[in-house]
Amino acid sequence: MTVDTHDARSAYVTPPRWAIAQRGHVDELLLEQAHLEKKAAAGAVAFLFRLRLDARLHRQLSALAREELVHFERTLRLLDRRQVAFLPLVSSGYAEKLKKAIRRDMPERIVDELLVAAVIERRSHERMTMLAEALVDREPEVAAFYADLCPSEDRHEELYLELAGMHATGDVGDRYRELLGYEADVLQRLPFTARLHGGAPDGLGA
Numbered sequence: 613m614t615v616d617t618h619d620a621r622s623a624y625v626t627p628p629r630w631a632i633a634q635r636g637h638v639d640e641l642l643l644e645q646a647h648l649e650k651k652a653a654a655g656a657v658a659f660l661f662r663l664r665l666d667a668r669l670h671r672q673l674s675a676l677a678r679e680e681l682v683h684f685e686r687t688l689r690l691l692d693r694r695q696v697a698f699l700p701l702v703s704s705g706y707a708e709k710l711k712k713a714i715r716r717d718m719p720e721r722i723v724d725e726l727l728v729a730a731v732i733e734r735r736s737h738e739r740m741t742m743l744a745e746a747l748v749d750r751e752p753e754v755a756a757f758y759a760d761l762c763p764s765e766d767r768h769e770e771l772y773l774e775l776a777g778m779h780a781t782g783d784v785g786d787r788y789r790e791l792l793g794y795e796a797d798v799l800q801r802l803p804f805t806a807r808l809h810g811g812a813p814d815g816l817g818a
Contacts, residue, residue: 624796631746633813637806638751639696644807646687653680679764706809709798719779726776727788730769731795737765739808
């Protein structure tokens with residue numbers, strides 16, 4: 613079972629001023645990106661051991677995990693060229709807040725975990741696209757880097773939606789829309805920070 617992503621549009625659209633305000637925080641954004649890619653790879657590997665899948669989907673999920681690790685390594689090389697050390701970083705709190713909406717009982721829990729992963733990939737795709745456009749004149753190498761990552765974020769969302777649909781007892785479109793609405797509330801409450809998944813400047817949502 614798959615989900616029509618066009619039928620589950622995001623309830624929140626990041627305002628252009630978010631990307632403009634991030635222009636002065638490129639090094640910190642890249643440091644966070646390295647941490648995000650490492651966490652994404654770990655999450656995909658964890659699903660490999662938790663989900664009952666056929667060989668095709670195991671290969672796709674394995675490929676997703678490898679792709680996240682490649683992105684992690686690419687980010688580390690970019691940080692190295694910019695002489696930015698790979699250090700611990702406080703998260704925006706975005707993912708942690710999203711996970712509070714996950715239902716506790718199985719199989720709903722695993723469905724929600726997969727849908728939350730899809731939500732994160734969807735938001736990452738949107739914001740990396742915005743950063744690629746906002747940085748093209750100031751930081752062409754970084755802009756190209758974000759542009760290169762965007763197609764994979766789209767594919768990852770689709771795979772997580774497919775996996776969620778396979779583990780649900782019915783259509784997951786309505787639940788996906790609910791989680792997108794919940795995400796909108798999370799983003800509107802988060803403060804603006806030098807993070808991919810933080811709030812908009814001035815804490816406004818439009």
